Amino acid sequence: DTEVTQTPKHLVMGMTNKKSLKCEQHMGHRAMYWYKQKAKKPPELMFVYSYEKLSINESVPSRFSPECPNSSLLNLHLHALQPEDSALYLCASSQMTGSSYEQYFGPGTRLTVT
């Protein structure tokens, strides 16, 4: 099973709302990632979790708050977002050791901030 699931598929929120994105994988991967992708552009790395600890934060604004409750789950909490934060948010996972460094992506959450 190489599936990464993400919920919700679509999310519309106002600038004062608080919402959360969820990601789940059952491949035993110990690295999990959040990316932001604008239309026709490559994904931009936001956060990396390794063994449930935040290891990389690519200078992401504090209105995005990641959380890794366990080795299978990854959340992204959203608060006071701006219209320019509208994008496709992708979750991915990968192994940490061996030669299988490829990342497996979820289908994404399409976020619209109004």
Place this chain on the structure above:
Amino acid sequence: AQSVAQPEDQVNVAEGNPLTVKCTYSVSGNPYLFWYVQYPNRGLQFLLKYITGDNLVKGSYGFEAEFNKSQTSFHLKKPSALVSDSALYFCAVRDLLRGYQKVTFGTGTKLQVIP
């Protein structure tokens, strides 16, 4: 830092013809290279990777890629294109950031297969 470049924003090919999507890389040390495909409104799907070994790598959906060290290239190929191959293709390279692995993506190439 490691990087990849995709020189073509878009590639058009007739259905049934061979296709090539180009990628060149710049790395220090041994390259770990990947190809991903993204269909409209979907996440990225892993197609294939080069870690070491044979220069011709076979992947999903009939795609293959040729690793060329002297030309620092990793072009994606398919002998006979299908309309359903129309999508956005990303070349990528493994990189390390503060000791943690990450993937750096190219800018993407839109493949349009014409019936």
